[in-house]
Amino acid sequence: MCLALVATAFATSLWQFYFTQGLLYGMGGSLTYFAGLSLPAQWFITRNRGLVTGIAISGGGIGGLWMSPIISSILLSKGLRWTMLALAIAHLVLLMPVCMLFRARIESGRQRAKRIQRFGYRKGESPEQDKKRKFVDFSIMRDTRFCMLFVAGIFVVSGYFTPFYFISSYAQQHGVSTSTASLMVGLMNGFSAVGRIVMGLVSDRIGPINALFISTFAATLTLLFIWTFAKTTAVMFVFSILYGLCCGAYLSSTVSVSVAICGLNRLAVVAGIIYAGMAVGSLIGSPTSGAILSTIGHNTDYTGVILWSGIVMLIGTAILFALKYKTNKNMFVKV
Numbered sequence: 001m002c003l004a005l006v007a008t009a010f011a012t013s014l015w016q017f018y019f020t021q022g023l024l025y026g027m028g029g030s031l032t033y034f035a036g037l038s039l040p041a042q043w044f045i046t047r048n049r050g051l052v053t054g055i056a057i058s059g060g061g062i063g064g065l066w067m068s069p070i071i072s073s074i075l076l077s078k079g080l081r082w083t084m085l086a087l088a089i090a091h092l093v094l095l096m097p098v099c100m101l102f103r104a105r106i107e108s109g110r111q112r113a114k115r116i117q118r119f120g121y122r123k124g125e126s127p128e129q130d131k132k133r134k135f136v137d138f139s140i141m142r143d144t145r146f147c148m149l150f151v152a153g154i155f156v157v158s159g160y161f162t163p164f165y166f167i168s169s170y171a172q173q174h175g176v177s178t179s180t181a182s183l184m185v186g187l188m189n190g191f192s193a194v195g196r197i198v199m200g201l202v203s204d205r206i207g208p209i210n211a212l213f214i215s216t217f218a219a220t221l222t223l224l225f226i227w228t229f230a231k232t233t234a235v236m237f238v239f240s241i242l243y244g245l246c247c248g249a250y251l252s253s254t255v256s257v258s259v260a261i262c263g264l265n266r267l268a269v270v271a272g273i274i275y276a277g278m279a280v281g282s283l284i285g286s287p288t289s290g291a292i293l294s295t296i297g298h299n300t301d302y303t304g305v306i307l308w309s310g311i312v313m314l315i316g317t318a319i320l321f322a323l324k325y326k327t328n329k330n331m332f333v334k335v
Contacts, residue, residue: 001028009084042105054200054252064189072182148323155316157281159309184240192248199249207334208256215249223310
């Protein structure tokens with residue numbers, strides 16, 4: 001990630017930005033993010049898994065709270081190059097020590113091989129288990145519930161990031177200053193951190209699938225019924241806060257749902273597949289929103305963008321409801 005940011009600072013053409021910010025930073029960010037995402041669940045197996053995962057992933061929202069206005073300020077005063085270099089230094093200083101503290105509770109394949117070489121197989125283990133081990137186990141795709149979660153992620157994330165990307169330009173289109181518009185993005189990120197923690201706690205009480213469905217449905221409602229009518233600064237702030245509170249839980253609750261469906265031992269692989277589907281949704285959603293804004297909205301009318309993001313999230317919410325129903329037909333049971 002640091003290398004990508006430094007390279008971006010000296011990029012001079014569009015393809016270089018695609019390579020540095022898109023490919024290189026994406027690879028580094030994925031390696032760091034998924035490790036941090038899957039590890040907390042390994043240490044809280046029976047209690048408070050949702051809360052702990054929510055606290056861990058809330059860092060993304062807290063970071064967005066202070067980074068958005070700071071980056072905006074540096075961009076305006078120092079330009080792109082110094083902004084990227086400052087971010088690279090921040091990544092190096094903050095993330096390197098944190099990543100060195102990561103510890104896994106479940107054995108990796110290499111650790112297991114070393115243990116067997118030194119001490120032999122434990123009771124109940126056999127060489128047959130090693131023959132079945134795969135680098136990426138796609139057999140989980142045979143599970144209907146997992147496939148539903150995977151497809152739901154594509155639809156939900158197709159609309160999920162749209163407010164984060166477009167609320168600033170939307171606000172400025174309605175006469176809001178640049179600094180105030182950046183504050184809306186920061187608040188959205190900050191309250192998403194609160195939402196992740198709160199819904200993580202709630203998921204431990206009502207079940208992760210219930211929490212995932214409720215939070216996604218609530219976020220969809222804020223898109224369709226608040227952002228659509230947000231014409232004043234006050235209503236835009238209300239939308240930013242409420243959407244942040246509701247949407248943040250999707251990322252944290254997905255981990256707990258994955259564990260509930262697939263078990264803890266395959267969490268890293270399962271989370272990787274789920275978030276790969278989300279990456280597809282992100283790749284589809286934001287460019288589509290931009291295309292709708294430029295063609296239908298003529299860069300001034302955001303109605304099509306809002307409806308697009310709300311409808312795809314509503315489809316994802318319906319799939320999550322079907323997942324809940326398939327898991328247990330009793331609508332009020334903890335799942």
